[in-house]
Amino acid sequence: MHRLNLATKLGIAAKGIGCTIIEVREPTRKSCQNRLATELRLLTTVLICAAAASAADRQISFSKDIQPVFQATCWKCHSLAVQSSGLDLSSRESALKGGEGGVVMVPGNATKSRIYRMAAGLDKPAMPLGGKLKAEDIEAIRLWIDQGAVWDGAVKPLVTEASPVPESPIPPEARNYWAFRKPVRETPPGGGNPIDAFVHKELQAKGIKPAPPASRATLVRRAYLDLIGLPPTPAQTAEFLNDRAPDAWERLIERLLASPHYGERWGRHWFDVARYADSNGFEHDFDRPNAWRYRDYVIGAFNKDTPYNQFLREQIAGDELETVTPESLVATGFLRNYAKVGYREKDNPENRYEYLDDMIATLGRGVLGLTVQCARCHDHKFDPIRQMDYYRLQASLFGYVEVDHPLTSRSEADEYEKKTAEVDARVGELRRVLRALEQPYRDRLLPAKYAKFPQNVQDAIATPEAQRTPGQVLLADQVIRGVTVSSDEIDRTMEPEDLKEKRRLSAEIAQVEKTRPKPIPVAAGITDGDYRFTPDGPGDEPAPGKGVKREAIEGSFLFRGPGRYQTPPSYLLIRGDVNSKGPQMQPGFVEAITYGNPPVELPPSSGQTSGRRRALAEWLVSPDNPLTARVMVNRIWHHHFGRGLVSTIDNFGKMGEAPSHPELLDWLAVEFMNRGWSVKTMHRLIMTSDTYKMASEYTDANAMAKDPENRLLWRYGARRLDAEIIRDSMLAVSGALNLEVGGRPVFPKIQAEVLASMQYGIWKQQKEDGPEAWRRSVYIYRKRGLPLPMLEIFDLPNQNISCGARNVSTVPTQALALMNDDFVLRQAQLFANRLQEAAPNDPSKQVDLAYQLALNRLPDALERKLALDFLAQHKLVGLAHVMFNLNEFLYVR
């Protein structure tokens, strides 16, 4: 039944003509922001039997008829303790004030009163949420309001506690779900590499034979692209092919793991999880000038093989470890990688809850493989994650504030702060003097400024303050607060003497500014503090009228002692609504995967932070945590094989896929922990297996029939290269690649037409691309509002949501880019130049070299003939360009 019909019918019902059944489809929360795990509607059937017409004359008493109804329903969320949507119905005065949605009660007119309309289901959401009032109660409310909404008797209601959120116990069988049990290391079912033993067992069970090993030429290319994301040079290929020692393969892996480019490749995988970018996103897309330090930290951590548990500790709690290092401070940028609207959180706390949610989603999906964020508004629909768990995690993170950590020694940083403060003080003083000098001139100039405003504004300003009408007060305020006089305008009217003094003061300010210390390097990270006292940053100009600190308390932004830092209070939010605070929350974790009784706070000796994030990190990396190791080994597996043992990389919950090889997954997870959480060790283990070394160029009717998706790994799965690797490979083959490691991001050229679609934020490109821009793609500035089109088209993931597995799409626009894009054509030309230089005017040698550089092999006879035929009529650059478009070039096999 549609709302309109419904309204009509209710209108009739309310007039007491009949009895109507009304169905109201009602979402259980105003703005769930896409979190709900399933459609969550209640079909509320409200039976409204209009009271007899005679009831209209019945006098309603608040204390007798209404208060019991309010007490049982409305006041649970709209009273002194809790004011959902800012509405407090505890007194007539507060009820008349209304809530965020505006007026709710118009005495004398029930049909215009939303209290009645929502109770009757005329407006949505129908109230009370998830329930219904009795028809006679709805009718009583209608009559009571029509009769003037008199609050007789009890002036103040009993204080109603926030409706307690039931601690729904986790059913014991919930922990029996495979992913919530701790992994167990089964003995491998056979000798040799345990991975092969597990894989072959499954294949044998299905009667499928594994593919033969790939050729050594295929393997060397596979290893290079997998580990460092660059194709091997002809010399590197030859080095391996000519190495006939039995451990040639193992040594190749070691060489690649030792390469500084390994971290660039594997760090890039982590950036997808960490939703890393160099800008804020949203309207102004402000630059994050120090974000790149986090990028370099991650690359460095992979290169150093920082144990994964330590890697997580540093990223989650790098500021509160016992040994805080510059690197661990940089690492805290991880939690700060959310897209940010850019207005002050203290004025717009709802944004802060989005950032917290993003952190929880990233930790949940990225580290635990669990969709914890689904429990923001209600208990998780599929997994045993309760809303309580969500808000405990939120409490664990709630103290966070964004800070720029100095990366110098403490004394240098102190010195810098001291000097900066001195300069600020001196400049401030001079500016005050300057301003006082200008004031009389400003006062004289302002009236002329007001003359530019419409007459009503001028009239308002001209009216003496005391005599302004309420509307004029508003008008005058708007203008007087906003109008300024420029320095130049003042100069033009200044007396020569004053002007001379102003110039002297300005010169002095400039002199003092020269003594301002050079900025010290800082890391964009987080620490604990009190967000309600956050100093303004870019874009944080207070929205006028919203600059009031509503929750002002004693304290300051960062806690500097004495004593211990206290986290600002956080609450369970009923249905996730920022304005519906439930009980205050203590820190904690997802109970269903918590074994034992881990501490929820591990305060550092400094006392400057709560230690809640550190406790959270320790819980995550505890050997008792059933998911962290499994999820990470599965990620590593995914990037080696194109598919995880659990194919839903970010979701190990019930809505995810079951593991194809559960015993192998567990075995790897336990090995990972036992071997010191070393990612490089896992590469060695995986890449030395026969399973990894199988051919992809293989098919078998029996296997295809039984396992067309190759879930059981009977051959190696060929797959398209990631966007960055396609670009990097072209640069490597053309010889233009600049292999410099780390540092500030680079800005390859983007067509002006594309740039015009997004005007805010920075894009500091050169007129023409050159070696500066020809660095590896991981160093390209990640602008949230405008991803590099060349990469985006090849499925660069959205940089605003944590992503474990990228899409792989095949569309004509990819072909257009590879056929026509300036970058590709330029690289093709450089590739052709390289061939011409190496083998001047020798087409046959040029073709051989083109194949060796691009595909690490020589052409076969037919390929050579086709290429030479082409070169007989067309330019070398045409051939070079074709090489970049070959499927073989774009795939790892």
Next chain:
Amino acid sequence: MKRFRSRRKFLFESCGGISGLGLALLLDRDGLLAAPPVDCAGKSSAARKPHFEPRAKSVISLFMSGGVSHVDTFDPKPALAKYAGQPLTGKGDIVVRQGNPGPLMPSPFSFRKYGQSGMDISEIFPQIASHADDLALMRSVKGQSNDHVQAHYELATGMIRMGFPSIGSWVTYGLGSENQNLPAFVVIYDAHGGPFGGPANWGSGFMPASYQGTVLRPSGMPIIDLQPPPDVTPVEQRAGLDLLMKLNEKDAEKYPGNTELTARIESYELAYRMQSCAPEAVDVTAETPATRKLYGLDDPVTEPFGRQCLMARRLVERGVRFVQLYHGGLGNQNVDTWDAHTDVKDNHSRHAAEVDRPISGLLTDLKASGLMDSTLVVWQGEFGRMPISQRGVGRDHNPGAMSIWMAGARIRGGQVIGSSDEFGYKAEEQPITIHDLHASILNLMGMDHTKLTYRFNGRDMRLTDVYGDLIPQIVRA
């Protein structure tokens, strides 16, 4: 292989002709996209048929970026004149985007009744008003954010946050295109620049990139990278492509049954065809002078948006599923968009003059060409504006109420749906959320918004999240 070669020949035929299948659909039908597109959360997806008989095959969305003032265009409020200069009271805290709230301000424009329906429309839209009896006008739409970008994202994706697929992506995902030579989802933005929020407005979020909107430029080459630079001759390009095809086909023989490789080979042929089909599709010089004039191409004021509207009709005619036009782009925000903080009279009269004739021309032309019944036209901004003044003559953002109209798709015209309160501050009667709007648009396209789902993050995601009620007056045939 044989089947493929003949198919290839077929594909190299001329631009027109093939219909009934979208690009994604076409490739998918032959299993060519099959290598199950590994999406961010894992499961594969495929294009599908509508859930039921659609009323519209295409959508033209006319987006007035910056926020159109409903009380100065489609929602007259006599109370503003009556209480002019007085504070707006009794509505709780008045939240404005910039500065402090001002007093109530009457519209600088007059309204009058148009058409048999007697719809009240502002004097700044005389030509659109002449179509009053074809418009279904909603005066009670409300959004969630008073921030331009968040509000743009809400209209585009249903969410005020970044990272979600736009409605054009959902429609493309659900239905594909009827013309595989053109992108199914096309965006043409203002010559001044993109709208607030930029490309995320037509992004595919967590869906594969193939569902994102393709930007067509109103002049020059319509698609980036559509053509090689001038120094590469067509002959050279064709020779290169032929060599590529031979080598790729030879390579594909080593991987029998690998549909991903075949799809990639085929994508080159489609790309090659797009090179000639896309410019043809948007070539407004092919239209008669009378048609060009109808859209205002003879007047420098109306020419830019007129061109966008005419391109839209040509695209829809060729089976493009979703055409998103933006008027108002990020040049000088107060001047080049509808963001009338400074002076609503100046701003809105200028912008209305730029779009009135083109939009009217589009409606007239769609009717005349018989496309109106199968095309849904939606006119919207990202929010309405305040009934109170900003510094005397401007208006601040107001997501509490806005007016949006639809036409075409056999929607009953001449009807006014819902209302805002007496000042136009908040939606009052029959409040319509953006989810409701999206649900209704999908319905008109033959899709049930609760069933059009995409598995991501362990959950079947929807354009309308868990919300969305159909607007009965819109979806009722």
